[in-house]
Amino acid sequence: MRIGVPKEIKVHEYRVGLVPAAVRELVESGHEVVVQTGAAAGIGFADADYQRVGAKIAPKAEEIFASSEMIVKVKEPQPGECAQLRKGQVLFTYLHLAPDPKQTEALVKSGATCIAYETVTGLDGSLPLLTPMSEVAGRMSVQVGAYYLQKANGGRGILLGGVPGVAPAKVVILGGGVSGTHAAEMAVGLRADVTIVDRSVKRLRELSSIFGPSLRTEYSTQEHIDTLVMDADLVIGAVLIAGAAAPKLVTRDMVRRMKAGSVLVDISIDQGGCFETSKPTTHADPVFVVDDVVHYCVANMPGAVPRTSTFALNNATLPFARKLADLGWKKALQQDRHLADGLNVHEGHVTNAAVAHDLGYKYTPVEEFLK
Numbered sequence: 001m002r003i004g005v006p007k008e009i010k011v012h013e014y015r016v017g018l019v020p021a022a023v024r025e026l027v028e029s030g031h032e033v034v035v036q037t038g039a040a041a042g043i044g045f046a047d048a049d050y051q052r053v054g055a056k057i058a059p060k061a062e063e064i065f066a067s068s069e070m071i072v073k074v075k076e077p078q079p080g081e082c083a084q085l086r087k088g089q090v091l092f093t094y095l096h097l098a099p100d101p102k103q104t105e106a107l108v109k110s111g112a113t114c115i116a117y118e119t120v121t122g123l124d125g126s127l128p129l130l131t132p133m134s135e136v137a138g139r140m141s142v143q144v145g146a147y148y149l150q151k152a153n154g155g156r157g158i159l160l161g162g163v164p165g166v167a168p169a170k171v172v173i174l175g176g177g178v179s180g181t182h183a184a185e186m187a188v189g190l191r192a193d194v195t196i197v198d199r200s201v202k203r204l205r206e207l208s209s210i211f212g213p214s215l216r217t218e219y220s221t222q223e224h225i226d227t228l229v230m231d232a233d234l235v236i237g238a239v240l241i242a243g244a245a246a247p248k249l250v251t252r253d254m255v256r257r258m259k260a261g262s263v264l265v266d267i268s269i270d271q272g273g274c275f276e277t278s279k280p281t282t283h284a285d286p287v288f289v290v291d292d293v294v295h296y297c298v299a300n301m302p303g304a305v306p307r308t309s310t311f312a313l314n315n316a317t318l319p320f321a322r323k324l325a326d327l328g329w330k331k332a333l334q335q336d337r338h339l340a341d342g343l344n345v346h347e348g349h350v351t352n353a354a355v356a357h358d359l360g361y362k363y364t365p366v367e368e369f370l371k
Contacts, residue, residue: 003034005035010282010300023055029325072317087110099272129320136308138180160190260293266295349368
């Protein structure tokens, strides 16, 4: 199979779909890999590093889209990229379609076979291709939250961990999944006063066992969330419903009643955000203020640490990319039900139930195309 790796074009996005080590695995399996020149310069790899492992270098993305049977990316295709996709071509990347009707429309129109990292499932019901970036985003959320709590950056002027004789910042984490757990690990490590909220009692028990008395746990009710958010210095939104738009757990009225200079970090922004006042931002302009509350809503948070993120992502995606290349998309999905869960759009049909529901498309089960 001919596999194309274009350079990412989202603002301040330096990650790359395949690192040289991953390319070597594919080339040694008999596949041809074409990488756009400079695609990995932001993480320290030159074109020569790719050529050394057998890749070809193309000067322009248009050449890669025109000639490749499968496109491997990191972030969702931008409008100009969507326009270059075609029927019979496989796109393997993050998509996050539920809050993005324009991208969904463009992918449906393209006729391409679009497999989303974030809805591929694991044997245990996990999301193995989303997990590494959720880990990064969870850890980063505390890092950026602490930064924006500084007075010069618009915050209340609070040190996250406090000092002897002075209370630490109150951190509330909405969601006890992968991102929320890693956010808790960082916040607890910095000696903040941390509370995590989840609607699974089982998960709350697990978190209590992991962190002990260093972490408070609360069952997710609107009353609990309202009370906690009003008293918080930093609120981290780490809510995920696979494939679907995130629920709005913090309303505009709640934001209005929060303490001036408090900070909201919305990890869920890729799926539309879990704060009613959220809107996507970029690394070039990461924050905005609503009712004196600082909002950090960067839609590609792990892109700020692209080298770490790219290696973590490649570790997870390579086995699936290789399976798609070795077997072709149809046979690969027939053999792997969990990979089949990643199919979101195929030849003009929406094949993910949550995306179809949220955006008003007719839902066509994946099985219809695997017969």
